[in-house]
Structure formats: structure tokens, C-alpha cells
Amino acid sequence: MSKTYRATGINLKSMPLGETDRLLTILTREHGFVRAVAPGSRKPKSKLGGRSALFVVNELLLSRGKSLDRISQAETIATHSxxxxxxxxxxxxxxxxxxxxxxxxxxxxxxxxxxxxxxxxxxxxxxxxxxxxxxxxxxxxxxxxxxxxxxxxxPQVYACCVSKHPIVPEIHHPNWQVGFSIRAGGVVTLAEFDRLKLEQMQQWNATWEDDREAIANRAAYLPTPNRYLDATELTLLQQLxxxxxxxxxxxxxxxxxxxxxxxxxxxxxxxxxxxxxxxxxxxxxxxxxxxxxxxxxxxx
Incomplete structure (x- = not known):
């Protein structure tokens, strides 16, 4: 394997290394994430100084190392200043x-x-x-x-995660809402939340019979939305x-x-x-x- 390679990369993370170097985490088009040393980049007149800034995109020549690669050359193609x-x-x-x-x-x-x-x-x-x-x-x-x-x-935003039925926001109904469940993976109709709660309560009733206290103590575990979304919010969410x-x-x-x-x-x-x-x-x-x-x- 060659000790040098070329890549186009954008700097996403930077931290000082030693007295004058920087350690960069670079997302490259060809090799994914690369952690590489920009030698001397913290010196006042270093050619790599500006090229090691965040969000700068460079054409790179890198040398492979045992744990960290090393930037040999860098030509900037975008700075995102x-x-x-x-x-x-x-x-x-x-x-x-x-x-x-x-x-x-x-x-x-x-x-x-x-x-x-x-x-x-x-x-x-x-x-x-x-x-x-x-x-x-x-x-x-x-x-x-x-x-x-x-x-x-x-997240799933066009259909209920539970029933799989399509959800169309009713813009002209000011009180219309849908639930969003992080664990379920997206939007869930309020009717489905009510059905799931009822099923859970029936299971607890069958398990604990007349133990009302045990059921009350489990109330926090009933399925509930992380957030409620109105029609405008769901419309924007579906655009994403x-x-x-x-x-x-x-x-x-x-x-x-x-x-x-x-x-x-x-x-x-x-x-x-x-x-x-x-x-x-x-x-x-x-x-x-x-x-x-x-x-x-x-x-x-």
C-alpha cells in the first residue's frame, strides 16, 4: 500500500497538537473520515494555517502514519468564510x-x-x-x-408509525394535532396512542386484578407522545x-x-x-x- 494518497476533504474538527501543530478530523469524499496532523499550522506564517481552519475544503496530499496521517500538501478550493x-x-x-x-x-x-x-x-x-x-x-x-x-x-412523517395509515395535516382545523414518538420512530395518530393506552391498561388489569395502586404506579409508562404537532408543524416536517x-x-x-x-x-x-x-x-x-x-x- 502506498504511503501517500490524495483526497478532497472538509475540516470538521480541530484541536492543538504539540507546540505548533493541529490535529484535524477531515471528512473526505474518497476515504471517509481521516484524522491527520497539519504540521506547523499554528505558526504565524504557516502555509497550512488558513487551510486548517474549520469548514475549509482542500485538495490534500497525505502521508499514512501508524496512528495519525500527516498533511504534506493542501490546496484550498473553498473556505466557507x-x-x-x-x-x-x-x-x-x-x-x-x-x-x-x-x-x-x-x-x-x-x-x-x-x-x-x-x-x-x-x-x-x-x-x-x-x-x-x-x-x-x-x-x-x-x-x-x-x-x-x-x-x-x-423519522417517519407521512404515515402513522403504528397503523401505517397516511397522515394528512388538516390546515383549516386550528385544534388538529398528531403525536410524535421518538421511540416509535416518527408520527403517531392520537387515536393510536389512545388505543395503545387502553391495551396496556387491560393487560395490567389482567395481571394485577384489583390492585389499583400497582396500576397507578405504572401510569408513567403508558404510551404518550414526546411532542404534539399541529397542522402547520407537520406540514413543514413532511417537506423535509x-x-x-x-x-x-x-x-x-x-x-x-x-x-x-x-x-x-x-x-x-x-x-x-x-x-x-x-x-x-x-x-x-x-x-x-x-x-x-x-x-x-x-x-x-
């Missing part, structure tokens, strides 16, 4: 990078993950500097859903599987819907990926700040 113009956009980018880093790559998914992540980062970068909260969150949630779908764990989102006006109810969906997919992703999303803390700060200010008039 626009991601840092806006706190929310930068946070959303870091959030998507974390989800990408959680992927377990199979042989055929390496290039797809690289292309999918860079596509959604490009969409975030194209947002204006005064982007509205709904614009940032919609792109974040859209990217999250697509990354989960590539991993094969996207599409390549492009339909434009939505920057209205307060749309902001609230995207906040709900971000938190829902965050909880879902953390459960199914088995790890927390550290950028979520910064995302909470951004949402709190942006939701407290007047809505931007930008439409992207």
Missing part, C-alpha cells in the same frame, strides 16, 4: 458537522455524506447577514433530516424529505414551528445517534436572542 458572518449560521453549521461526525460510514456513503454536508453548508452560507430566525432554522432542520436519512434513521423547501413568510407562527421542529429533531437525533449535540447549547442561545428581537424582513 461566509458561515462566520452570523452567529446563528455558524452555530447551525457546527451543529450539522456534529451530526455528520456521528455517521458510521459504509463503503458507498463516503462521497454522499461529503456532498450532502457541503451542499447544506453552502445553503447556510448563501443566507443574508440579516437572515431571519426561520430562515436559519429551516435550513438547519432540513440538513439534519437529510443527514439522518442518509444514516437510515430519519424533499430536495428543496417551499418558501415560507417570516411570520411569528412560522418561527415557532421551526423552533419546535429543531428541538424535536434534536431530541430524535440524540436518541438514535446515541450522543448529545454540543452545539445545541449555542443554538438555544441564538434562538432565545433572535426570538426576542423583531423579525427580519429578509426572505432569502
Amino acid at each position: 461566509g458561515l462566520s458572518r452570523h452567529f446563528g449560521i455558524l452555530t447551525a453549521s457546527q451543529y450539522l458537522a456534529e451530526i455528520a461526525l456521528a455517521h458510521t460510514l459504509s463503503e458507498g456513503v463516503k462521497s454522499e455524506l461529503f456532498d450532502l454536508l457541503t451542499e447544506h453548508l453552502n445553503r447556510l452560507e448563501q443566507l443574508p447577514k440579516n437572515a431571519a430566525l426561520s430562515e436559519v432554522l429551516s435550513r438547519l432542520v432540513h440538513g439534519t433530516f437529510h443527514l439522518l436519512a442518509l444514516e437510515g434513521i430519519a 424529505s424533499q430536495p428543496q423547501l417551499s418558501p415560507t413568510p417570516p411570520l411569528a407562527q412560522i418561527d415557532r414551528a421551526w423552533i419546535t421542529l429543531e428541538r424535536l429533531l434534536r431530541e430524535y437525533a440524540q436518541h438514535h445517534l446515541g450522543r448529545s449535540i454540543r452545539s445545541a447549547t449555542l443554538m438555544n442561545s441564538y434562538i432565545a436572542s433572535a426570538a426576542a428581537t423583531p423579525l427580519s424582513t429578509s426572505t432569502g
